[in-house]
Amino acid sequence: MNKFSLSLFLALSISLSGCFLQDLALKKGYKKHDAGEYELALKQFKKQAASGKAVPEANYMIAESYRLSNRLKEALPYYEEALRAGAPEEMANYYYAKALVANERYKEAKDHLDYFLQGASNVEVIDLCNNYVDNLELLLAEEDKEPTYRVKNLEAINSPSAEYAPVYTKGKLYFTSNREGNDIYRATGTPFTHIWEVKTKGARVEIETAEQIKELYSNGANEGTITFSPDGKTMIFARGNTGRRKGTQDVNLYESKYRKGEWSEPKMIAASDPEAWDSAPAFSPDGKQLYFASNRNGGFGGTDIYVAKKDARGRWGNVRNLGNKINTADNESFPYLSDDGKLYFASEGHPGYGGLDLFVAERKDGKLQVRNLGKPINSPADDFGLFLFSLNKGFFSSNREGGAGDDDIYTFVNNDPELKVVNYYLTGIAVTIGDDGTEDILEDTQVQLMDANEEILGEATTNEDGKFRFRVYPAENYVLFGSKVDYLTSRTDFSTVGKTVPQERLVKNITNVVFETKIVLDKIVLDKPIVLENIYYDFDKDNIRDDAAVELDKLVNLLVDNPKIRIELGSHTDSRGEALYNQDLSQRRANSAVAYLIENGIAADRLKAKGYGESTPIAANTNPDGTDNPEGRQKNRRTEFKIIGLDARKVSAEKVEYQSKDLEERFFGGGEDEEEQ
Template sequence: MKNCFLSSLFIFLFLVGCTSLQQKGEKQFAAGEYQMAIGTFSKVLADNPDNSDANYYVAESYRLSNRIEDALPYYDKLLEEEGSFENYMKKAKSLRDQGEYEAATEAYRQAKEHTTSDSLIALADLGEENMSKIESITDYWPYHELQNYELLNTSGIDYAPVVSEDFLYFTSSRRASGVYPATGQGYTKLYRARANGVKVDVQNIQALPEFRNEENLNQGAIAISPDGNTIIYARGNSLSKKDLPEVNLFISYFRGSGFTDPVWMPVNEDETYWNSTPAFSVDGEVLYFASNRPGGYGGIDLYKATKLANGDFGNPQNLGAEINTPGNEMFPRPVGEQLYFASDGHPGFGKLDLFVAEAKEGKTTITNLGKNINSISDDFGIFFTNFPKEGFLTSNREGGVGDDDIYYFQDNTPKPKVVNVFLNVKTLQKTTEGETVLPSARVALYDSTKQTVGGDFSNEQGRLRFRLEPNADFTLIASKNGYFTKSVPYSTLGKTPAQEDLIQDVTNVTLDTTIVLDKLELEKAIVLENIYYDLDKADIRPDAAIELDKLVKILQDNPEISIELSSHTDSRASDEYNRDLSQRRAQSAVDYIISQGIDKSRLVAKGYGEEQPVIENAQTEEEHQRNRRTEFKVIDIEE
């Protein structure tokens, strides 16, 4: 009987102890003391691993203190007992934040099986769709490299760097005198150090002298106006009636010898809202910030407020559904027409990723900055010291010094290797002996826009040299008194090695071309080869047009000349027939040339029939063919 009594007493005391612990944990949870609640409920679970309430509170404490990846085993325990849409969605987010994308996709699908609500199904569909887009994310800046600022960071929290007037301002839990019960980390304060670009004087980091950095309150992200005269920062609101102070925005102005005491901003609207991560527009006239106030699209949304006459900011406006999602958006950074921000609602690799919003063709396009910037952990708070090549951001990715760490990034785009293209030009002339050197010919070089980019005379060996741009089109125009001017297209496209194939920093490529000029003599007939007509026809065939285009080119290159274009037949029909046919053919050729833009006053059509044979008394078909020809001769040269 005595043993039974003792056993009953032990069970009674055990149950009372569990109940007492659970009540303590629930009180801690309600007060936002999540780290303490985790410790309390862990004791409950040590005695009873299947305690549903304890599993729930531990899971939620991890989630609400931004450690949802640690919540996964507790959500799994809850789901073993009873599946619910809410817990499957939280499990999916926990898996996503650990980079387990396939498992997260399956959890989103399971969530849809536990609801009939169209809006909730759409929410799970969005999560599943975001998972499918991860593989297609590319690096926005392919050559940006990220480096942990190890000498600046501590084992605690360091985040939200901004630079103003040669100082780096940031938030840190270093030298903390108390512990924030929500996370177990030290309270954060505002610090600054001298900086030049991303180079920071880490030996002289000071707490901001302008602010009290109140004890047992977190000081959050800071924004400094472009003129340096206004500071807005986030701080735990000591005026709050709640057990856990919310975060609100405070403003301070430079007056005379220093900054005024910070005051609560009306843009907060309600001290119970979470308002944080402020940033000024480039001109200082607009304040961007994040808030969880009612009426948004998700947990935390991005807003903007305009500057009022009294220097404060008002009329806050939600940035809309193109930027805000059912998730969280924060840490805005406006740069010109772009807005950089952090989000866990747009397609990303894990927790918060960095994105850029850009207006394109009347629509806002949201782009993930890619794997070289983002990770499966939180990545946020980007700030540019030299846009877009250099700056800072914050991440709590694996391999850091502490919790949230400050990183710097730089553009390490490889310096392109140089390719020098040299073109050796040789000028020749046609003679009865063939082609011989033509010295003192003027050769002008034009680019694709018809701008002169070079010009010189050939030397005694008929040579000259140009330096050309690689992968470009040019025109060479050669001229000399007493010769037909000639233009020749030239391209370096495909004639130089690709950048990835280059080994040396400088590669010289030498190319060669030859330009042959014809002597310009009055009344000297020049045969146009390969101009044929159908039997008894004068129409210009496509193959004849190709040859006539060459004559058009000569006339374009030599605007000072006028020509006679003549057509000749063989002697195998009557004189009258041959003369008429040749005249019609000559006129057709001239009409074609006029259609190509040549002034008709420079052209004379003449049909000679069989009057001027090349071979008298032709007998063979080959001899007759030589007599059937089209010629031109220069009949006038305008001085």
């Protein structure tokens, strides 16, 4: 090989080697990115960008790695460069706007999206951007409002490492931190997180008592976001992100019991999905429901907030999504249920100041309303993990500027002069009427509280005293459904309209108002006639009058609520007129009533029309002296039904619909009484 050929060969080798190394950096970056190892991915993508090859793609992936590792503020210049170079991903515009918001450039974010939407083509991205523009307009309108919160860094507990998700119980503050450890979590380049506890009196921390909960420690895994049952004897927390599986799906919820002075070996709860990311658990105030965040299939996008219910054996199941009034196409997480029936949570999808913001959801005027807690509790950074110490004081987490380092724990005081609240509760009892007319208590009765649109707001099972309890809200109409095996499902109306306590009458910070009601269930007895009251017909007519239709509508409801029963609907007359004529008239009337039920959605094979004429009186048509007995004849001119069969295989389409509805308002649970009014 001559000198020229050798020089050319070396030049080509170096060039090809450079191309190979550049491509290798990009491939390695994608591999680390797909594995959720964003810190390692950043190094590769930055190496690719420095090479001068595929720079727009590398910049976009640098921005994505920052975003997905909760550093959206740092992603801004890389989204900007990727868009300037013509990044083909339309989602880049959406994320760029969010990065602008994270840097407090709200108007620029809105202006950019307004311009982008003029030529956008991806329908999903257009919907996201339109919603975000609406959010920004709401946010800009809130800028001039006077803040009611006062916020302070809890300096005694914070370090240059991360401290977040505070929970207070029984004189101790529990939190998550990566302040110690040699094992490095490759997604962030920091030590794994573990759960700590420290003695405290409110916000006065005895930092020398801080220590890890050793029973929960797992080497090479993150632990965090803890919640306690109301009695403090059960904890549920998140554990995962070991790095042993592809992606970040290996985060699950674990339960531990406090026995003989220590916490038991944690066990994964049944409600946790091994194929999903489940974290940020929170008990309801009564301990019967568990709220948490998850990215499991079937959500609205990102992480959603779900609720699980504890069964009679103490297992968590019956998981439901809280619906699209709470959850958005972005991330919702860190739910917290307060004693006054409000849901606090963190969201990137509702109108916010950048990153995660804290929101509160509550029922007002019969609707669920979501509100940003505003500045200074929210900031352009991530604000999340709220916990109330009392009605107007609490803790939360933030990685805002001015802290000790990474995520910090903050305290807050709410100085809202109208913070006084009224808790409304509905207590009740389930009974059945015995043959002697006395009331018998019904335990293990399933009771559902529904709003006027028959959407489920709460569920309960009566105890040995037949009692149940729900939280209710001012100026609303409700329906209570009671069901029990071998009994007819019953519905009872209740309303709080006109029963609201005026704000000016409130003296105490918390006032509890308790209403009472009763649910009566009839035992299913075959062939036992039940008289339908107020079913009247015009003389010698068989058409359904308006007043009779009102009563038949109640029978429609009963048949809908009890899909397994088949009934005979019978019509009776008094003894006036010819017996054959009365027989025909009663049959026509029974037919008309059955036709009405069919027209209102009841299947014909569940109904039988029977005319009895004057053959089965329940009272005397005449007095002993032969004179007319108007009262007796009135009783005999009746319509009644009786159950003639049961079909356990039938399923009520209406009940299925109730169960499948979004449960965005389901979280409003109980709370302990403090003062009664």
